[in-house]
Amino acid sequence: MSLKGYTFSVVEAAIKKPGRKDLALIFSETPATAAAVFTTNAVKAAPVLLSAGRIAGGKAQALVVNSGNANACTGAQGMLDARETSRLLAAGLGIAEELVQVSSTGVIGVPLPMERLRNALPGLVAGCGSATIDDLAAAIMTTDTFPKAVQRTGCAAGVSYTVAGVAKGAGMIMPNMATMLSFVMTDAALAPELIDTLFRGAVDRSFNAITIDGDTSTNDTCLLMANGAAGTAVITAGSPEAEEFARLLDEVLLELAKLIVRDGEGATKFVEIRISGAASDADAKQAAMAVANSSLVKTAFFGQDANWGRIFAAVGYSGAKVDPDLLALWFDDVCMARAGVFSGGDAEAQGTEVLRKKEFRVQVDLGLGQGSATVYTSDLSHEYVSINADYRT
Amino acid sequence: MSLKGYTFSVVEAAIKKPGRKDLALIFSETPATAAAVFTTNAVKAAPVLLSAGRIAGGKAQALVVNSGNANACTGAQGMLDARETSRLLAAGLGIAEELVQVSSTGVIGVPLPMERLRNALPGLVAGCGSATIDDLAAAIMTTDTFPKAVQRTGCAAGVSYTVAGVAKGAGMIMPNMATMLSFVMTDAALAPELIDTLFRGAVDRSFNAITIDGDTSTNDTCLLMANGAAGTAVITAGSPEAEEFARLLDEVLLELAKLIVRDGEGATKFVEIRISGAASDADAKQAAMAVANSSLVKTAFFGQDANWGRIFAAVGYSGAKVDPDLLALWFDDVCMARAGVFSGGDAEAQGTEVLRKKEFRVQVDLGLGQGSATVYTSDLSHEYVSINADYRT
Known part of the structure; x- marks a missing residue:
């Protein structure tokens, strides 16, 4: 089981406290068809606003995510910081800035420590391919007690492909997204008109069906990228392949959602x-x-x-x-x-x-x-x- | 400061556990003009259903309340038990059954121990006048850590009167009433067309403006009785006397509501x-x-x-x-x-x-x-x- 065409990188940027990897990168070798679901909170973090605007184009090639600081309630400076992060990353990777998604999780209301981020970004780009999906899952944790990664393999017209996802979130979990991040990747090829509906349905049946404390956060983001690197034909709406893909996606998301509940802050049940x-x-x-x-x-x-x-x-x-x-x-x-x-x-x-x-x-x-x-x-x-x-x- | 024309009684009926007074009576020497606000929960305890039907008549003369058992989710038997309690009490007091209000608080889903109630009711009636308002406040407690009673004195056209109330509730406190009981008595005379509007407004500004855990209970009841024993002229809508009475009522209810929050389960703030x-x-x-x-x-x-x-x-x-x-x-x-x-x-x-x-x-x-x-x-x-x-x- 291996996910094709994606590489990962994680580094320590000392965003909140030193001693742990807190900055991570997902990079797709080619621009992927993409869809995302964001928090319904009226107070949205800067990276959410930035990423939501970009995903409307239906494409993404890289995601940069930090844990330890939500970059929420940080005003105009917060947006400048999110933009700078994405600009530096895009330049490092040599891709269009519009193809970069930005995500943050952590404490609200504190400006991002940009000096540390600037220092850490070159290492993050250089490290591309040096991290596993489990490293990625670990780097996005905040109060989580274990990393959450799930994979499934499917087959479309004889070509096998993988759906793999990571998630974080342990409190403030409530439907309509919560301090919850989930990044899901597939190397299948998905028709642009299919991906959004399909992803929203799967999110509704999984992340929107869990709750720990009824609080909905400012930063929730759930992203799906499909880069087609497995070599499948493009999966189109209404086909049996679309049905199987939907089933696998549901499984991955529901399992990730359940892992979040199992890791609910202080949960014993x-x-x-x-x-x-x-x-x-x-x-x-x-x-x-x-x-x-x-x-x-x-x-x-x-x-x-x-x-x-x-x-x-x-x-x-x-x-x-x-x-x-x-x-x-x-x-x-x-x-x-x-x-x-x-x-x-x-x-x-x-x-x-x-x-x-x-x-x-x-x-x-x-x-x-x-x-x-x-x-x-x-x-x-x-x-x-x-x-x-x-x-x- | 003394509230005229009301007597109280409290006894131990061992409803949940022995060793504390858990059955109480408020008795007005004459039928009082009355209004009540009950829980908005679709699952209503039997005594709530019984009392709500009766208060529509605008009169009440006695209230019997037990702590330790909510008589909620007890089906047809629960209603039979509430009716029997009120019938026995009305017979003992020699008043019409329709003038008895019944209230319960405590564990949900367990039938009332009627044998113990039947045994305790004669003593409750006989003890009329032997208890203070503070005894009443103590007898209705469940997880409360202190009794809650508040009094104010007013004056209508030269005749002084009292507004006095008790309340219980420490968890499950949420607007639109919560496992919260409050019984308010005045010896002023209130016009029937004034009492309901006035009381609902005061409840909205007090008990419906507090919350401890967001849970709304099956039993919430807030009752106001006005028996006129102080000898005031009847206070009518739109008069300066009505305004002063409304202000005093607001004060009593808001202070009781704040006491409930102060006693919030485990509250330190x-x-x-x-x-x-x-x-x-x-x-x-x-x-x-x-x-x-x-x-x-x-x-x-x-x-x-x-x-x-x-x-x-x-x-x-x-x-x-x-x-x-x-x-x-x-x-x-x-x-x-x-x-x-x-x-x-x-x-x-x-x-x-x-x-x-x-x-x-x-x-x-x-x-x-x-x-x-x-x-x-x-x-x-x-x-x-x-x-x-x-x-x-």
């Missing part, structure tokens, strides 16, 4: 929240997110307390259409409540057993219709508080 | 969040609530970390109209950021000093219009997680 029987899919997602974001529900998960009433309460205030007398709830396969009331008997003990596991499913059936949604979340632990109380120090 | 310069008041409230409910902002408060970027990020995703380049932020009187960027200089050190205090104000000006809103919240501490992880055990 990985919880799938499934809502069924909703009046609509939108209602189901709304209810699922309310449950997944409830501090009371999440602390009960942490405490391994089968406090199912809090789950019904969250569904009740979610805004989704709810008839309290129709609600049913399962922890994995243990039915905790039906027709709005506690199942009684052994449900309490059995439900508590489920919550003792590191990974379980919570399903609420609203009993109203065919709408359903699944989201993934973590518990809320002492450790989450510690990490976020002391993040900047 | 009391924070006023003020949004100004919004496009509308509604936008301002939305932005204020997003900041007040952000886990990342609240953990930064706990960590005394002047991480102002998180506050801008929360404003950015709140849904309020925002222009990032116009945002300004103060911690008390220290300007942390202006025109979207960090103030620099001594702001960091001075801002951190502010956050070291137990009580401070965070103000964000959106620079767009005249809309403003103030909400009150606490920080998110280790202790919050501990309390809620182990609540039922």
Whole structure:
């Protein structure tokens, strides 16, 4: 399994603190067809604004990303710094500046240490090809405790290709993107008119279906590049090849998204929240997110307390259409409540057993219709508080 | 200062665990003009449904409230239990059942221990007049660490009267009511057409302007009774007396609301969040609530970390109209950021000093219009997680 036509480089620029690689580069030998999804936050970091403008052209050849500083809430200087970074990199690589995507993650409101970046960029360009995708995954980490990289191999008309992605993000994870970066590369060739729709759908089913704390960041970026270096024919909309590619892309993104939840700040549990029987899919997602974001529900998960009433309460205030007398709830396969009331008997003990596991499913059936949604979340632990109380120090 | 025409009683019914008073009664010598505001949660506890139906008549003479069990998600049995409680109490007091309001707070999904309630009710009725308002405030506590009671005295056309209230609630506090009970009594006489509007306005400016964890409960109830025992003339809409009464009511409710925030589960900080310069008041409230409910902002408060970027990020995703380049932020009187960027200089050190205090104000000006809103919240501490992880055990 090898991804063709991409090279990586990582260096230490000492952006936040010395001692770790915090500046990384993805370089495609040829300009790639590209699509990106950015944060919905009205307060967008400078690199997001810069990159969003460029991706409209549908092409990208390089991505430069730093961890440790978000370059957000940095005003006009922030945009100048993002532009300078991309200009220096483009010059070093000998490509058009418009083909450079810029990404940042880290503390908000502090200007980028440009002197250090300027010093580090030549080494970053020179190091092209010296790093692996795992090095890349490690270099973009902030509070993450492990690097996140996923690969899948597919085949289009007899030619095999690879889809590979990295992601970072451990807190501030909420649908519609969060302090979450994910860069996905394929050496398949994708038709420009296909890539955007396909990527947005995959992001919706993965990164937009996870939540850790309900906070949406200023910097979220999810980028897909397709450079065709594997030698596939161009995959076009509606073809069986497009279908297979979409399936692989979904797998890569969903696995990356789940890794982010598993690495949720201080998380001790990985919880799938499934809502069924909703009046609509939108209602189901709304209810699922309310449950997944409830501090009371999440602390009960942490405490391994089968406090199912809090789950019904969250569904009740979610805004989704709810008839309290129709609600049913399962922890994995243990039915905790039906027709709005506690199942009684052994449900309490059995439900508590489920919550003792590191990974379980919570399903609420609203009993109203065919709408359903699944989201993934973590518990809320002492450790989450510690990490976020002391993040900047 | 004494509230006329009301008597209180509290007993131990051992509803959740023995050793504390957990059943309380408010009794007005005569039927009082009354208004109430209940939870907006679609999943409403049985006593809420029962009491909401009755308050439509505009009269109440007694309130029976238990702590330790919410009687929520208890199905048809829950309603039978609430009705039986009110029937037994009405019979004991010799009043019409329709004049009894019923309230519950505590664990969700567990049937009320009716045998214990039946045994305790005669003693509750017999004890009428033996308890103080402070006993009442103590008996309705769940995770509260101190009882909350507030009184004010007013004067209408030379006749003095009292407004007195109790409240409970320490977690699951969120606008539109939360596991929050508040019972307010006055011995002034209020016109029936005045009481409802007046009370809803006061609740909006107080209990609907506080948030601890963003969770809205199944049981929230805020009740106002006015029995006229002080001998005032009936206070009618539009009169100067109505204005003074409204002011006193606001004071009582806002002070009770602030006490709830001060007692926020595990709270170490009391924070006023003020949004100004919004496009509308509604936008301002939305932005204020997003900041007040952000886990990342609240953990930064706990960590005394002047991480102002998180506050801008929360404003950015709140849904309020925002222009990032116009945002300004103060911690008390220290300007942390202006025109979207960090103030620099001594702001960091001075801002951190502010956050070291137990009580401070965070103000964000959106620079767009005249809309403003103030909400009150606490920080998110280790202790919050501990309390809620182990609540039922």
